[in-house]
Amino acid sequence: MEIARPEVQRFTGSADGAIKAAAGGLSFYYGAVNALRNINVPIHEKRVTALIGPSGCGKSTFLRCFNRMHDLYPGNRYEGEIRLFPDNTNLLAPEVDPIEVRMRIGMVFQKPNPFPKTIYENVAYGLRVRGERARRVIDDKVEQALKSAALWDEVKDRLQSLAFNLSGGQQQRLCIARCLATDPELLLFDEPTSALDPIATGSIEELIHKLKDRVTILIVTHNMQQAARVSDYTAYMYLGELVEFGRTDDIFVKPRDRRTEDYITGRMG
Amino acid sequence: MEIARPEVQRFTGSADGAIKAAAGGLSFYYGAVNALRNINVPIHEKRVTALIGPSGCGKSTFLRCFNRMHDLYPGNRYEGEIRLFPDNTNLLAPEVDPIEVRMRIGMVFQKPNPFPKTIYENVAYGLRVRGERARRVIDDKVEQALKSAALWDEVKDRLQSLAFNLSGGQQQRLCIARCLATDPELLLFDEPTSALDPIATGSIEELIHKLKDRVTILIVTHNMQQAARVSDYTAYMYLGELVEFGRTDDIFVKPRDRRTEDYITGRMG
Amino acid sequence: MDAPRVREIRSVIARGKRWDVVFAIVGIVCLMIGLLTVAALFVDMAVKGLPRISLEFFTNFPSRRAESAGILSAWVGSTLVMVVTAVTAVPIGAAAGVYLEEYAPRNWMTDVIEINITNLAGVPSIVYGLLALGLFVYQFGLGQSVLAAGLTLALLILPVVIVATREAIRAIPAAMREGSYALGATQWQTVRYHILPYSMPGILTGVIIGLARAIGETAPIITIGALTFIAFLPSPPFQPEPPFLSFEWLFAPFTVMPIQMFNWTSRPEAAFQVNAAAAGFILVLMTLAMNGLAIWLRYRLRRNINW
Amino acid sequence: QLVKVDGSSTVFPVTEAVAEDFQKATKGKYKVTVGISGTGGGFKKFCRGETDISDASRPILKSEMEACRKAGIEYYELPVAFDALTVVIHPKNTFIKQLTVAEMKKMWEPAAQGKVTHWNQVNPQWPNQPMKLFGPGADSGTFDYFTEAIVGKSKSSRGDFTASEDDNVLVQGVSRDANALGFFGFAYYVENKAKLKAVPIVNDKGKPVAPSMDAVLAGTYQPLARPIFIYVNAKSLAKPEVREFTEYYMKHGAKLAKEVKYVPLPEKAYTANLEHLAKRKLGTVFGGVAEVGVTIEELIRREGKL
Amino acid sequence: MTLPAAISKRLATRRGRVLRECAIEFMLFLAASLSVFTTLAIVYILVSESVAFFRHVPVIDFLTDTQWTPLFDDAHFGIMVLVSGTLVSSIVALALAVPMGTIIAIYLSEFSTPGIREFAKPLLELLAGIPTIVYGYFALLFVTPILQWLIPSLPGFNLLSAGLVMGIMIVPTVASLSEDAMRAVPAALREGSYAMGATRLQTALKVVTPAAFSGIAAAYILGISRAVGETMILAVAAGMQPNLTWNPMEPAATITSYIVQVALGDLPHGSIGYQTIFAAGLTLMLITLMFNILGHMLRRRYRESY
Ligand SMILES: Nc1ncnc2c1ncn2[C@@H]1O[C@H](COP(=O)(O)OP(=O)(O)OP(=O)(O)O)[C@@H](O)[C@H]1O
């Protein structure tokens, strides 16, 4: 951990604007499987950072470190740290409550996973979990969140119908709205469009683009084009290591590492 | 069905070498859901034909018509025909026994599905089902099939261990070996690599390439690059219809249909 | 394919199909033996018992005269015992299931609990009777009361409820859980808002199947010594005066349907065999109704929540 | 307002009938429960003070008296009826006309186990056919009494007979096997006369007597007629419901016992019981031993001496 | 960000939350461990009463004596007599229930239409819901006469007919659980077999059954437990004759029928005869425990890994 410090310092002092979070010397173990090795990477505030890399390289694992999702399963172990700024909390410190971490950081999953409740209740859930009871406040926030997720117009007349009745793309936007309702500081997306058709994918990408003004975004994607389209920064991972990180334009145009180049060109045709 | 005839005739007379099979005026219904509409497409002998298209467009449904897999579930209905050459049997005719069809046509599934038996028994299964009892014949065919599936070297010392102990990629190759042991005339692959890592994917693709000399292959894939890499012909489906069929090179370079172009470019960037 | 090979394969297929047909017939015969036994037992009881079934049969107390004997105290007793059983088994069983699926760490203690539950599912009901006799009746001094019987049967069906709960919880995709946690929910919030509601139909199905089994149990209830002539009802739980609720009935002596039936079958007079058949018929109808409810719930579960 | 009765299954039908009518007569003012946990089980509860009245198919035993004494429980012993154990055979069985105690002892004594398996081993005039024996379970009062009366020692019997707690099962067993012989309470025979034949028993006067109410009353059906009792907790008797129930029992017991196919005692026996209650004559007249062959006369005489 | 007030407030709510979560977890844990307490209580009750019993009867006698006459004057305590009855009746039951249940399970899961399955399964499960006393009389009055017609030498009470009826009763347990296990086999495996050209029976026997083996084994084990623990059928139809035999054509007593016989009888609590039921119960518990552990091991070994 001591080794990691300088890296974080370096990122924080970057010229690229504020840093929202930074992984320092992060390693992760699924029991004996070492899935991440010494990862150092900054996440820029109000920017979209894309994580790319071949299947099984650890993208999801890395993403799920940010909201301590791995704490849910026994045998998992973190090493190193993830600092969240401006308060400079180490998200992985044992004394930090994972629930508090998750209250600050939202996550959208690969397959839309709305709860089998009404649309309204889905969006209100985060608020209820935070102990909010005032009906008016909840109504308000639900509406705002659905509007931010570009879903309000499609569902405003059927807030009380089951979320399962929505189409895949709508469900995914509902999941985004569910996160937005609680004003997260950082939003994690794990291949949010891989289960969706091209049209739904388009609308989610557009939404991510809009959200950038409000919230910092970290997105895992298999789709090179998507990474190129939506992200400001890209990190390329391979076999649990971070191979390259930089501005998306730079990475796609002149990758410094051979492995990155192979991967990107292989995928692009 | 009468309408379909001319189409089949046309395909059979194609200049592209022999035709192994051809769908003519094929429609398919899951109860009331019309999943395939009037599909006409030839399958060229000893070539790889790829089926691409957005999720839910009916690729798997189409593939599973070839070995009458839909017969297993009640309420499914075929219309039109699939002719298998050279004997010009209509696979879908009610008087044709689906078991006989399946004995001629092998299938490899999306998720590797080895049987809960030893490696040896998995490969021998098809032979046993065909009434083969001679130990020596079975031994021989098992070895050959495993060799053709490029698995022999990895498993020859543990033929009696459970198939579940193999890795995902090995399991998938085992499933291919299982089919090869019975000398199928046509092999169906339904997204055979989507559950596998890139290295395993690579070895399966290579294997498909090698198998082309022996057997006709029809493969469903989500992965544009894969289709481009392994197939000779490509069929693009959309909403249950066949939009375009042609040589893979042509389809990827200058698709005739706008929808194909959108899909391919959308996916390719 | 060449002709000889085709012929050979066709004969293999024909042989295989012949076995299919043979097996299907054997299967149908076995199924029929089972179903016909149900039908025979049911029809037999119906034919023997129907002449006795009338409104009075439900509203009369047991009597030494077969024609005027009824099952009032028995069905009320059965109902009350089932209420106690359900009220204790549901929360405890659901809680245990939730603990094992959602909380339990992988250690020897959990292993012990799990082995225990499978083992308890196989413990003969008469052993539960011995337990209840020693523990509830004498140690806790509950006597031969509704409460003692209800608790005994609750212990008896607990493994069924726990297993049903666990199955239902396991059917909930991990994505639901992760979705909830990712929004900052605590473990209990996740259980309360997601796990329990989504698994409730499954839990209820298990409970009802357990109760359907419990309602016909004779041996443990005989063992606690509840073979009794009772010609009155326990004091009702709802009272006209404050405090309106009374729990006196919990400690009241009782009788239940299978006991009443057992009592009647061992009478010398042939007329009582008719009563026994009638009581048996109604008991089977009760289990039938419960199973029907369980099936309906299962069906609802499948239709409403489709992961 | 609850009268708790528990004990013998043999006495159960009589007490049940009384309880039923009593509750009707008092219009539900009092409640009565009548349990079946056996004479022994009944005394166990009775001597812990858990029940008010104990049904008994035999007199209280020494150990039970001791238990009651320790717990400070005093009781009244009230005979309520006679039961006639009936030996039955299959109706097609023609060779058995009567049975002596000695013959039955040959069949049932422990030494017979595995050896006496054919009828001609008991009586050479009987055919050489297998003998199938049926009887109540070894822990019932009926079995105790039968062994005491026939073999001479309570619970002393061969073990290889078919037993059942449920007398209807015995009825089924005997009625389906031409070589069967069994015994159980009189009531079960009366209800199944069509399927079974009762065997006259040769009494100590050398006369074969078939079981019947009259024969029991006359004291000639011996030694298989036995008195049955209720024991009333003296303290409970202070409670109006127990007193009223007991009195009701004595007033209507004769009629109801007859109704459920037991042999009622003569009227004077019930009045004598009521007198005992009034004069607080506590305790038992049997001294803690089970006796066989007590006639009604003898019983009344003894009870009068309390 | 240095906002001590806000942070300390957050810490306070956090502590409350953690406390509440812990309390809830502890309560759930208690509920789960109730099962352990139940087992401990069962073992405690059985062992404490059995200890008194084994003070009277040496364990060696208990295990090796060939007679079981605990209530007789000449008492023997050879539990093997009851164990043999229990095992023989269970074996007969399983010999019927295992093949029949498995065939029905395969038929319903692999051959029948969903309509038949949805209709037949609950109906079949009803078999498990019929009070066992009804089965007892079914065995005695219906099955036994048929068997006697087939095998004239068969006695009216025997383990065979009780065992067969018990088998019928267990069929739904075996069939229903096995069917659940088979249906849990992923369609991919089944389709894999069909795609190879296998027939239904080949798929069912060679792929589905092995894949579902651990679930099927669990169903068998539960069926065994049911058979070993079944009471009323044997009490009515098997003859309750303590008879050390391995021949199903003879009458015999089982552990359970002995327990219920004593529970219904006239035996005083605390007597040696009464303690025998706990010793017998302990034996029963150990037998079922043995099978359950066996089942657990089987499941461990063949856990579904598809
Ligand atoms: N629960 C687990 N236990 C053990 N190893 C795991 C577990 N989950 C993932 N892994 C392993 O960790 C590595 C990283 O997995 P991860 O899911 O993060 O990859 P990924 O980059 O998200 O891949 P994909 O693109 O397929 O989603 C893989 O080798 C995987 O096999």
Ligand SMILES: Nc1ncnc2c1ncn2[C@@H]1O[C@H](COP(=O)(O)OP(=O)(O)OP(=O)(O)O)[C@@H](O)[C@H]1O
């Ligand atoms: N059993 C079924 N019953 C009813 N409709 C079905 C069934 N299976 C599939 N469908 C529908 O048929 C259509 C075609 O499905 P199919 O599985 O063939 O798509 P696919 O192209 O293979 O998609 P994917 O790429 O996701 O595998 C879809 O709309 C699907 O919803």
Ligand SMILES: [Mg+2]
């Ligand atoms: Mg991933």
Ligand SMILES: [Mg+2]
């Ligand atoms: Mg598909």
